[in-house]
């Protein structure tokens with residue numbers, strides 16, 4: 001989301017002029033908000049991003065009309081979704097921030113630092129559940145057709161931010177320990193091949209009425225999905 005031509009925010013090289021204009025207009029300068037990207041599982045890359053974010057803020061503050069009181073360094077901490085993904089080393093990120101803080105405080109004595117995490121806070125707290133309506137075999141491949149799909153959970157279908165589609169963690173919720181296993185694809189009821197919730201995954205053998213559960217669904221779930229597409233019912237959201 002950062003670097004190169006972007007539809008978001010203000011290009012860093014235009015900020016000095018913007019700060020002058022802001023003060024000419026008598027606007028109240030509060031501070032900076034720098035957001036670089038999302039779903040990062042590499043602690044070293046995040047450390048580097050934080051270091052560069054502060055360096056950029058310090059450089060830009062030379063043009064600021066008043067002291068920086070708020071510095072929002074963005075979000076982007078990732079969560080493991082796919083096989084091989086490792087949990088983020090949050091301690092390493094904390095240590096780096098601790099190491100950076102004395103200089104940041106020296107440059108901006110009254111600053112409040114904010115981190116605006118999205119998925120790191122909530123992704124693992126949410127599950128998406130849909131029901132198997134039908135088992136279908138087509139040319140040797142088994143599909144579980146469900147009452148859920150991309151209209152409820154676009155991200156799990158692979159159409160929200162994935163370059164190469166990978167399966168979210170998907171289980172049969174009422175047969176978690178089922179010994180009878182099979183390779184299946186889980187699909188929704190929409191008339192598009194994009195409506196795919198799991199592509200040839202191994203899971204417990206499911207029957208009609210069993211529950212397909214998609215883990216790591218608390219972020220970028222329902223609100224990031226085209227719920228009106230093909231007019232199927234919207235799922236119920238329950239806060240436990």
Ligand SMILES: Cc1ncc(COP(=O)(O)O)c(C=O)c1O
Pocket residue numbers: 035037038039074075076077116117118119120219
């Ligand atoms: C400005 C801004 N802040 C915070 C976030 C949350 O990001 P994440 O869920 O990667 O922490 C986003 C996501 O795109 C964003 O655009």
